[in-house]
Amino acid sequence: MEDERLENFEYQSVQTLKGVGQAVAEKLKRLEIYNVQDVLFHLPMRYEDRTNLTPIGSLQPGQQALIEGVINHCEIKFGGRGRRSLLCHFSDNTGAIVLRFFHFNKAQQNNLSNGARLRCFGEARRGASRLEIVHPEYKLVQQGGESVEQSLTPVYPKTEGVHQTLLKKISSQVLAKINQGHLVDWLPDQVMTKHQFPDLVTALSNVHRPHKNENVSALNACATKAQQRLLFEELLAHQLSLLQARNKIKQTTSNKLPVKKEDYSVFIDKLSFQLTMAQERVIAEIFSDINKDSPMLRLVQGDVGSGKTVVAAAATMAAKISGYQIAIMAPTEILAEQHYVNFKQWFDDDSCLFLTGKDKGKKRQQKLEQIVSGARQIIIGTHALFQDDVIFKDLSLLIVDEQHRFGVHQRLALREKGRKDGKGGNIVPHQLIMTATPIPRSLAMTAYADLDYSVIDELPKGRKPVTTVVVSTSRREEVIQRIKKACENGEQAYWVCTLVEESDVLQCQAAETAAEQLTAELSNARVGLIHGRMKPLDKRAIINKFKNDEIDLLVATTVIEVGVDVPNASLMVIENAERLGLAQLHQLRGRVGRGAKQSACVLMYQAPLSEQGKQRMSILRETNDGFKVAEKDLELRGPGEVLGTKQTGLMQLRIADIVRDELWFDEVKKTALYIISQHPKAVEPIVRRWLGKADRFVNV
Numbered sequence: 001m002e003d004e005r006l007e008n009f010e011y012q013s014v015q016t017l018k019g020v021g022q023a024v025a026e027k028l029k030r031l032e033i034y035n036v037q038d039v040l041f042h043l044p045m046r047y048e049d050r051t052n053l054t055p056i057g058s059l060q061p062g063q064q065a066l067i068e069g070v071i072n073h074c075e076i077k078f079g080g081r082g083r084r085s086l087l088c089h090f091s092d093n094t095g096a097i098v099l100r101f102f103h104f105n106k107a108q109q110n111n112l113s114n115g116a117r118l119r120c121f122g123e124a125r126r127g128a129s130r131l132e133i134v135h136p137e138y139k140l141v142q143q144g145g146e147s148v149e150q151s152l153t154p155v156y157p158k159t160e161g162v163h164q165t166l167l168k169k170i171s172s173q174v175l176a177k178i179n180q181g182h183l184v185d186w187l188p189d190q191v192m193t194k195h196q197f198p199d200l201v202t203a204l205s206n207v208h209r210p211h212k213n214e215n216v217s218a219l220n221a222c223a224t225k226a227q228q229r230l231l232f233e234e235l236l237a238h239q240l241s242l243l244q245a246r247n248k249i250k251q252t253t254s255n256k257l258p259v260k261k262e263d264y265s266v267f268i269d270k271l272s273f274q275l276t277m278a279q280e281r282v283i284a285e286i287f288s289d290i291n292k293d294s295p296m297l298r299l300v301q302g303d304v305g306s307g308k309t310v311v312a313a314a315a316t317m318a319a320k321i322s323g324y325q326i327a328i329m330a331p332t333e334i335l336a337e338q339h340y341v342n343f344k345q346w347f348d349d350d351s352c353l354f355l356t357g358k359d360k361g362k363k364r365q366q367k368l369e370q371i372v373s374g375a376r377q378i379i380i381g382t383h384a385l386f387q388d389d390v391i392f393k394d395l396s397l398l399i400v401d402e403q404h405r406f407g408v409h410q411r412l413a414l415r416e417k418g419r420k421d422g423k424g425g426n427i428v429p430h431q432l433i434m435t436a437t438p439i440p441r442s443l444a445m446t447a448y449a450d451l452d453y454s455v456i457d458e459l460p461k462g463r464k465p466v467t468t469v470v471v472s473t474s475r476r477e478e479v480i481q482r483i484k485k486a487c488e489n490g491e492q493a494y495w496v497c498t499l500v501e502e503s504d505v506l507q508c509q510a511a512e513t514a515a516e517q518l519t520a521e522l523s524n525a526r527v528g529l530i531h532g533r534m535k536p537l538d539k540r541a542i543i544n545k546f547k548n549d550e551i552d553l554l555v556a557t558t559v560i561e562v563g564v565d566v567p568n569a570s571l572m573v574i575e576n577a578e579r580l581g582l583a584q585l586h587q588l589r590g591r592v593g594r595g596a597k598q599s600a601c602v603l604m605y606q607a608p609l610s611e612q613g614k615q616r617m618s619i620l621r622e623t624n625d626g627f628k629v630a631e632k633d634l635e636l637r638g639p640g641e642v643l644g645t646k647q648t649g650l651m652q653l654r655i656a657d658i659v660r661d662e663l664w665f666d667e668v669k670k671t672a673l674y675i676i677s678q679h680p681k682a683v684e685p686i687v688r689r690w691l692g693k694a695d696r697f698v699n700v
């Protein structure tokens with residue numbers, strides 16, 4: 001065993017490599033490289049072909065190539081805004097090209113003199129008169145004095161102070177002594193055979209140093225067998241870590257929350273509407289989950305307006321009748337407040353408690369006492385609910401609304417909360433997570449493999465799809481007329497102000513200015529204003545006024561994005577809509593179309609629109625379906641952004657791509673289950689190898 005460990009790359013510090021002292025090792029940590037195995041799993045993100053010289057005359061726009069030639073003459077040109085650039089006219093005996101430098105110093109200028117022979121690498125693109133390469137890599141060479149690379153050049157993800165040369169040098173060292181003894185190959189034989197995957201050592205050698213005859217575009221599309229074998233294992237590692245986290249929590253104990261038919265009927269009778277089939281189905285799924293003494297772990301997805309709140313209320317009812325506490329967490333104060341108002345209507349006033357970060361001092365102390373003593377059963381609030389001093393007496397159900405606004409981190413941390421039940425007990429709350437981000441199903445199953453999954457795929461009856469129009473700000477006057485008319489007809493409208501900067505202050509100022517201007521322009525309408533910097537009490541007052549139809553036009557920042565529910569509002573204008581992403585626009589638009597009226601959303605943009613901006617606008621014009629919007633969003637932005645995982649470390653993939661590699665998901669899932677049941681010892685090492693320090697699930 002000892003010897004095995006000595007052989008195994010995982011147990012060899014990166015400092016055992018030549019040229020890696022303490023200082024370099026420190027820097028490598030930033031790339032999550034700690035041991036020798038980590039070097040091998042720091043995979044190239046793309047490849048360049050420097051294995052042969054391309055004749056300049058054959059270059060095509062967009063082509064990356066290694067060229068060699070001679071400088072014919074250089075000149076300095078002044079472009080727009082007085083920008084200086086150095087142009088070197090460069091040729092071989094097949095053709096000519098321009099090398100363009102925006103940044104250059106005297107020494108460079110001297111080197112790049114007439115007659116100098118250079119070897120350059122870069123991407124050719126169309127220039128003013130002929131092809132050019134902007135800022136090529138170059139070096140001065142002697143004719144016939146330079147060899148070409150023998151394998152394709154890997155380009156590694158790097159970080160400050162760690163250059164490609166270092167990464168190449170250390171990976172070469174490791175590759176030179178790689179053999180089967182150093183790495184354990186965990187993929188089951190039948191998967192290897194079925195997909196004709198190369199073994200791990202072959203795959204890694206090939207991915208780090210692909211042979212020069214390999215196709216660079218295939219490599220850059222991750223289409224080679226070696227790459228697929230590795231991305232398969234990476235997806236598998238993520239799947240295993242989520243399933244492991246799930247299994248761990250499933251082995252803990254929760255309070256059983258049975259639901260009696262009579263109690264459910266009483267609850268239903270109190271509603272002013274009839275539940276949709278989808279709502280009923282999801283409620284049944286939840287009831288079945290919470291009637292067990294192992295924790296529910298369920299994600300409920302439902303497009304904006306599909307009626308998730310009442311589903312949460314049904315679960316709450318079950319826990320309340322059983323005599324336990326329920327915590328409901330929303331991402332913004334406005335939304336938490338709204339839930340509080342709703343839940344007070346559905347349940348009795350005295351059992352509900354509202355807690356936010358704004359509660360301070362004595363008031364907070366009092367509330368904390370009501371929570372720890374169990375005097376209040378339904379605790380509603382923002383993430384303030386999960387500060388350390390909030391101790392529940394007997395939390396049995398945890399509801400997280402609009403989970404996409406919370407990090408994955410928080411989702412996992414919450415699981416611990418139920419344990420702090422004041423008695424040092426080990427009861428874990430059932431968990432219900434709700435989101436309106438309609439991520440495509442396959443993606444949801446992969447990114448949330450630790451959760452069961454329900455969809456509310458039906459809107460309440462009578463909803464009319466929102467008509468979306470896209471207009472330039474030059475037509476602002478028409479939009480104003482439209483609002484005027486709507487208000488005269490007793491309809492209500494939103495005017496949403498956006499800003500690029502995340503600056504709260506600026507955004508609020510913009511809303512204030514807009515409100516003043518609109519008040520002047522719409523002399524007969526009652527204009528209200530709401531933004532993030534107002535006191536909670538004032539915000540509440542404004543929302544209530546709007547709900548009670550005492551305000552015709554509500555000017556708002558994007559604070560209203562999530563959850564605000566005023567069914568009579570039927571028109572929404574979004575100023576500078578081009579600044580927002582698809583998902584956010586869809587969320588905002590979901591504030592209208594909640595009643596029986598025909599609603600409209602006006603996306604007002606500042607011309608000119610970028611290509612992506614145009615695409616976003618037209619997608620929204622074409623569909624109201626959150627799932628379609630989500631799919632497009634995923635295409636345009638990538639999964640990291642959509643899932644909000646960029647910062648949190650979940651699904652930070654090295655080689656796999658959750659959109660591109662969707663076709664592997666089923667097989668990955670099957671393999672994960674097989675490994676857990678047949679080779680449980682393999683789970684930890686696979687997870688460690690791929691997720692390393694980024695893996696936070698194992699310890700949750």
Ligand code: ADP
Binds near residue numbers: 307567
């Ligand atoms: P979301 O899924 O966006 O959180 P909400 O729970 O806020 O949606 O519900 C949106 C609106 O639809 C609310 O006014 C709610 O009372 C209403 N609603 C929910 N379910 C139904 C239903 N089955 N029939 C009619 N209206 C409903």
Ligand code: MG
Binds near residue numbers: 308309401563
């Ligand atoms: Mg909601």
